[in-house]
Every structure is written in structure tokens, then in C-alpha cells.
Amino acid sequence: MNNIIVFCETDNGKLCDVSLELLTKGRALAETLKCDLEALLIGHNVENLANELYSYGAKTVHLADDPQLEFFRTLPYAAITISLFKEEKPQIALFGATSVGRDLAPRVSSALHSGLTADCTSLEIGDHQDNKGNKWDNLLYQIRPAFGGNIIATIVNPEHRPQMATVREGVMRKEALATPVDGSIKRIDTSKVLMDTDFAVSIIERHIKEKKIDIKGAQIVVAGGYGVGSKENFKLIFDLAKVLGAEVGASRAAVDAGFTDHERQIGQTGVTVRPKLFISVGISGQIQHTAGMDQSSMIISINNDPNAPIHQIADYSIIGDLNEVLPKMIASYKKHSK
Amino acid sequence: MKEFIMNKKLKIVVLAKQVPDTRHVGKDAMTPEGTVNRAALPAIFNPEDMNALEQALRIKDKTQAEVILLTMGPGRAADIIREGLFRGADGGVLLTDRKFAGADTLATSYALSQAVKKINPDIILAGRQAIDGDTAQVGPQVAEKLNIPQVTYAEEILDIQEDKLTIKRRLERGIEVVSSPMPLLITVHATAAPCRPRHAKQVMKYKSARTASENAIPEASYFLPLEGNEHLKIAEWGVQEIGGDENGFGMAGSPTKVKKVENIVFQAKEAKKLTASDSDIDSLIVELISNHTIG
Incomplete structure (x- = not known):
């Protein structure tokens, strides 16, 4: 009761x-x-x-x-x-x-x-x-x-x-x-x-598609770029996305390098997203990519290059190594979320 | 369930709401004190209610049904009834009463359902949701109060037979076609056909349409008199006219209470520089959780 x-x-x-x-x-x-x-x-x-x-x-x-x-x-x-x-x-x-x-x-x-x-x-x-x-x-x-x-x-x-x-x-x-x-x-x-x-109400027909990756509808997107370095490192992007309930995106360079699927590509030749929060990891921030995400309500950029253009459109820039930053974010989130 | 006779004229009620246009929020939308500056936002016909009106007018095209707009709001909400008349509706009712003030979706649904009972329609159409709240609750709640079936997320009314409607619904990843007997309530999705524009003949016919309160202001003498022009009268109903339990309306009839309202402060686009240190990352995460950016 x-x-x-x-x-x-x-x-x-x-x-x-x-x-x-x-x-x-x-x-x-x-x-x-x-x-x-x-x-x-x-x-x-x-x-x-x-x-x-x-x-x-x-x-x-x-x-x-x-x-x-x-x-x-x-x-x-x-x-x-x-x-x-x-x-x-x-x-x-x-x-x-x-x-x-x-x-x-x-x-x-x-x-x-x-x-x-x-x-x-x-x-x-x-x-x-x-x-x-x-x-x-x-x-x-x-x-x-x-x-x-x-x-x-x-x-x-x-x-x-x-x-x-x-x-x-x-x-x-x-x-x-x-x-x-x-x-x-x-x-x-x-x-x-x-x-x-x-x-009283009867269903005559149903046509429902299988669930696909839905980056467009996601409230939070964590996206990785070429700077992530390898497919193994890209798992960290998925780990952070999982704890935040986010969808995973990628820059074209990361997709071309085979780090993840083409369906996740964000930018001029991919999808455009406008999530509440966009976390950009190891992405330099070329205009072809930022055109697909710069309308996000909040952008956090994580990149060890302080001169990467992505930092210019970010609300928060973390200058650091993603292998260090991402696990810390996951641990901190687990500690503080209710 | 009410007997439906083929040659009887169908009666359709369209539930519509006048809303502030939150889609075009400018810099002056918030007062310096941080409250919503309603005056800076134009009041518009809720977009999905417009889609609902079109579905009603299409049934009217086929069956000569009578289409009545029902809205609840302050006196100026009569504007959207006129808008509906200009586009092809046959009449309108403005629900307005101080006792309706402070209503949440449930108390709103109670007032609307009392008014709908008085009109006694075969079909009730409404937008799926209003852009000022996005709750999508009023449609299903009115249906429950009337004890009739509901069909939500409708994209198109495919067919209307003697005693039932066939309706296509738009769901997240596909469509569903359902059939329902009348009377029923249908909420219409934004992907449905847009509403037809105003019709010059209708504008000419209804441009002087007004409520009794609007008729009472001195400037109203410029318009056609309401006496002898029944079609120009927009009905104005309050608690007295719709009856029911007085405690079901307004604030008293609302189980939900607003405890607190915070404004989203738009910060200047200047990046905060952080390092990879534990304390920097911890304070960022705590900030994101506390401002509800992450759940």
C-alpha cells in the first residue's frame, strides 16, 4: 500500500x-x-x-x-x-x-x-x-x-x-x-x-518501424571526433552517453576513421541536432561539423588543444585529455545524481 | 451511447485555445524582474487546434455537419472564435468566468466537459496539445469526463460511416488506423493537414460577430446590431450556464499546485574554461544536475 x-x-x-x-x-x-x-x-x-x-x-x-x-x-x-x-x-x-x-x-x-x-x-x-x-x-x-x-x-x-x-x-x-x-x-x-x-475502439492496421538510432530526438548528445583516437577509446563516449541517458554522435572524421557508424554522423553531410546539452569530445570544430550542432542549448567541449575552434562556440571548455576527463565525469555524475 | 441516424445533421465541437506565441520568444519576453511578459507575446490560435478545425471543416464539407468552436479564456479569447468563423465554423462559445481562474488541466477539462454536455455533439475535435504547456492532457481528460472513447495523435479522418469513424493516428515510429463509434473525442497531431485560410464570404458575414460583453463597450455601436442578427452572437458562458460542482472549477478544482517557478537565464556565449582537475569536473557536473540539464 x-x-x-x-x-x-x-x-x-x-x-x-x-x-x-x-x-x-x-x-x-x-x-x-x-x-x-x-x-x-x-x-x-x-x-x-x-x-x-x-x-x-x-x-x-x-x-x-x-x-x-x-x-x-x-x-x-x-x-x-x-x-x-x-x-x-x-x-x-x-x-x-x-x-x-x-x-x-x-x-x-x-x-x-x-x-x-x-x-x-x-x-x-x-x-x-x-x-x-x-x-x-x-x-x-x-x-x-x-x-x-x-x-x-x-x-x-x-x-x-x-x-x-x-x-x-x-x-x-x-x-x-x-x-x-x-x-x-x-x-x-x-x-x-x-x-x-x-x-469500442478497434485497431484496423498498424505499421510501426523498428527502433533506430535517434540522435535528432535526443535531449543530450555526446559526440566524438577524430581526436578520440581509436575505436577502443570511442567506447568511453558510449559509456558517458549511457550514464547520462544520452545518444552518441560523431564527426565525419571519426566516422571515416571507422570509430562508429555513419548513422551517427553530425554535420553538413550528416544530421543536424539541437539537443538541450551537447558534449563534444575530441572534435576540432570545423564549420562542416558545427553547422549540425551549433544550435544546441548548451555545449561542453572537451579537447586537449586549447586553440581548437570548437571552444569558441562552447559554453564550457575543458582543456584536457578525454581519457582522464570522461571517467571523471562518469564518476562524478554517479556520485551526485539522486 | 447515443443513437446516430444517417440523415441527422452531425454536430462537431472544436476545442481551441488562445495561447501566447512561445515559438517566437524575443528579448523582451521576460520582464527585468524575471517574470513572463505576456504583453510582449502575441496571442494566437493554438497551432494544433487549427489542424483540428480543418478536420472538422472537412467533415462539414462531406456531411453538412455543424461546427462549433469552444474556448475557455478571458474576454479577448473571442478573437479565436472569430478566426474560426472566418475559416468556416458555424458558431462559437466562449467559456469565461472568474471562477475558472487558476485552473490546471483537470479543472479546465471539467469546465470544458460541462459545456460540451450542454452542446451535445457527436464528435469533439481538439489539438493534441497547446504550445504554452505542451501537456496533451485536456483532450483525454475531457473524454474521460464525458465517458466516451478518445483517439489521440490523429493525422487524418479517413472515413465517416453511419455510426463510426476511421482515423489514422501518427505515432512515434509509424501509424495506426483505428475505428471508433460516435460520440468520441479526437486529438489532432501537427502532421495533419494545415487549416484552410479565411474565406472572404465568411469574413464579411462574421466580421461583426461578438460576445455580449464586447457588445457592451461604446465602440460596438459602429457594428451591426446583435438584435435580429442571431449569427453574430458569440455565446458567453460561465459557471451559471454550464452548471456542475462549483468546487470542480478553477484553483479549487485543481489537484496540482505550482510550488516554484524559475526562469532560465540565458547567459552570454562566453566559454568558461575548465581544467581536467577533479574539482573542476565535479563542480560542472553538480551545476548541470542542479539546473536540470542532466537528470
Whole structure:
């Protein structure tokens, strides 16, 4: 009771990254609140995914498995979620800000009259006092940009439960536990929850492409250049990207040198990106490359050449060896992130 | 579910919002005190609501449906109802009341759903989300309050049969085609067809359209009188007109509260030089975490 429930989305029989990221965050929140982390898994033939959910810290996996639930449809998924939340009374419920989560979560929040904050970029636990002097402990701070990204707002739901939030993929990091928790499955009897009217909308066709590398949609990009030196060294770029929940990019010189795939090339002959944060590693900063990234909101350049042109467009320049800087950044991030 | 009769005229409500144009934020968008300077931002018809209006007008082209715009906001939001009339809508309702102030998405959805009940349409169309909040919550919440199906992320209404619609949805990595009975609520994605421009005949017909409040200002005497020109009346509804639980509206009906608002400070583009030392890298990471650049 009063635990944290993460709605876990699947895609082609696999758990979506965003759900694993939410479980990682949910685990940290549960630790602060001294409650349990639980997962809600809806689909067909998805029971085998429970083990992966345990390795992300879910103590209980609420499972609704039914052939009619193979693909997401609002009404049956909402009916199951609403019924579960009424029974379990979670204090916090998290959803991916995907086309599924952004369709489902508001429907659920309306039915339960609980507040919902969309596209949070940060979730924290803290206290709150309103202007009448009422005080609450341990509320979920739902932090999100608003007004076209010009302000950052912290939202709380003092009086209604669950406190609901959606988070986009790639915003939070995902990290499995070294030892999975000893979890168990709790089956939801769908025949008791679903009614014929829940299947009013039918899916006639679906054409969904396989997931590909999506540098354009990434909020954070870590890109490496020729200065990275070797394919082995390039693994460091992937390591940093992984802990930050970032996508990996590369300059043309790095792609030509065979350090990584062409799909990751940024610049005039590659893709153009405008992430919130661009970390440039071992890239000199030729105009052909910077044309594809200079609109990034924030740029950090890491290069041991103090005269590299990349430093001129950077907000932060680190003059140093990437083999030293990147591991330090990873260690520092792991230490300070909540 | 309501019985749909073939030869009955369909009624469509388009939910629209007047929003500050956050896509073109200039230097004066923030006051020196750091608050949002709304006056410096033009108020526009929310872009995806415009896509929704086009889908409604296409159904009207095929079936002679009646298209009614519904918006909630201050008096000046009547501008977007006029904009809709100029492009082919048949009528509009402005929901305005001090009691609606401070509403979050849930309280907004409650007010809208009460007004929709009063209009009793077969189809409700809305933009997927508004550019001032990007929440995409109001559509699904209105559908839930009306206890009707929702189809989100619609790109095109492919077909309209006797009792159901066939709709193409645009998802992250592909499309889905669904069919749904009426009544239903559809939210329209930005990839849908753009809205048709104003039509000269409609502009001539509706240029004097106004709400009762707008009619009360002295300058209104220059326009055609509202008496005897029913089509020029933009309905103005408040809590009184739509009924419902008074505690469900505005601040009182909003479970979410804004605890704090911080402005993003745009710094001059001058690089901070750092070294590879532990302390330099640590302070950079701490700064990035605290300003939410990394989560």
C-alpha cells in the first residue's frame, strides 16, 4: 500500500527504455520514502519480462495478460490501471511520456481526480507549505520546463493521490541492480475489470518501424571526433552517453576513421541536432561539423588543444585529455545524481 | 451511447485555445524582474487546434455537419472564435468566468466537459496539445469526463460511416488506423493537414460577430446590431450556464499546485574554461544536475 507504481510499456515483446529509466528513478524515490517499488505490466505473453523488472527493483509486478491486450488501446488499459490504483492506492505513479503514456495517464488522472504533470525533467522528494500554513512532508516535486522552455516549474499535488507524472525517454538514466530483488507477480483478473464497452475502439492496421538510432530526438548528445583516437577509446563516449541517458554522435572524421557508424554522423553531410546539452569530445570544430550542432542549448567541449575552434562556440571548455576527463565525469555524475 | 441516424445533421465541437506565441520568444519576453511578459507575446490560435478545425471543416464539407468552436479564456479569447468563423465554423462559445481562474488541466477539462454536455455533439475535435504547456492532457481528460472513447495523435479522418469513424493516428515510429463509434473525442497531431485560410464570404458575414460583453463597450455601436442578427452572437458562458460542482472549477478544482517557478537565464556565449582537475569536473557536473540539464 502507498507504494510507487511504474506503468511499464512494451514494444515488440521488450520493455521500453523509458520504463526501465522510470524504474531506476522510482527505486531511488522509494528508498527515500521507505516504500516499495512496483510495476504494472499490461500486454499479451509478457510474463517473461517480470525477471527484468525485478532486476530494476520492482518488488511486485502487477500483471494483466490477455490476448485482447496485445496492443495498447486507451479504454481497456485505462480500466485496468484505474482499478489497480483504486485498490493499491499508490502514493506515486509514473508513466513514460510516449504516445501511449500521454494518452493513458491523463485519462487515469481524470478518473481518479489526481494531479498529473507532463514531461517532467526531474523528480525529487521534498516538503511543501502552502500560503495558508498547511504543511506536507515527502511530496513528489515534479519539475518541468514550461512556456516554450523559458521557465522551469516545480509542481506538487498536496492533497490527491497518486501523484502522477510522465517523463520522456532518455531524460533519466537507467541502471539495473547488481542483484535483482526477490519479487513476485500479482495477477490481475481482467475478466472482473474489463467490460465489452472498453473495446469500442478497434485497431484496423498498424505499421510501426523498428527502433533506430535517434540522435535528432535526443535531449543530450555526446559526440566524438577524430581526436578520440581509436575505436577502443570511442567506447568511453558510449559509456558517458549511457550514464547520462544520452545518444552518441560523431564527426565525419571519426566516422571515416571507422570509430562508429555513419548513422551517427553530425554535420553538413550528416544530421543536424539541437539537443538541450551537447558534449563534444575530441572534435576540432570545423564549420562542416558545427553547422549540425551549433544550435544546441548548451555545449561542453572537451579537447586537449586549447586553440581548437570548437571552444569558441562552447559554453564550457575543458582543456584536457578525454581519457582522464570522461571517467571523471562518469564518476562524478554517479556520485551526485539522486 | 447515443443513437446516430444517417440523415441527422452531425454536430462537431472544436476545442481551441488562445495561447501566447512561445515559438517566437524575443528579448523582451521576460520582464527585468524575471517574470513572463505576456504583453510582449502575441496571442494566437493554438497551432494544433487549427489542424483540428480543418478536420472538422472537412467533415462539414462531406456531411453538412455543424461546427462549433469552444474556448475557455478571458474576454479577448473571442478573437479565436472569430478566426474560426472566418475559416468556416458555424458558431462559437466562449467559456469565461472568474471562477475558472487558476485552473490546471483537470479543472479546465471539467469546465470544458460541462459545456460540451450542454452542446451535445457527436464528435469533439481538439489539438493534441497547446504550445504554452505542451501537456496533451485536456483532450483525454475531457473524454474521460464525458465517458466516451478518445483517439489521440490523429493525422487524418479517413472515413465517416453511419455510426463510426476511421482515423489514422501518427505515432512515434509509424501509424495506426483505428475505428471508433460516435460520440468520441479526437486529438489532432501537427502532421495533419494545415487549416484552410479565411474565406472572404465568411469574413464579411462574421466580421461583426461578438460576445455580449464586447457588445457592451461604446465602440460596438459602429457594428451591426446583435438584435435580429442571431449569427453574430458569440455565446458567453460561465459557471451559471454550464452548471456542475462549483468546487470542480478553477484553483479549487485543481489537484496540482505550482510550488516554484524559475526562469532560465540565458547567459552570454562566453566559454568558461575548465581544467581536467577533479574539482573542476565535479563542480560542472553538480551545476548541470542542479539546473536540470542532466537528470
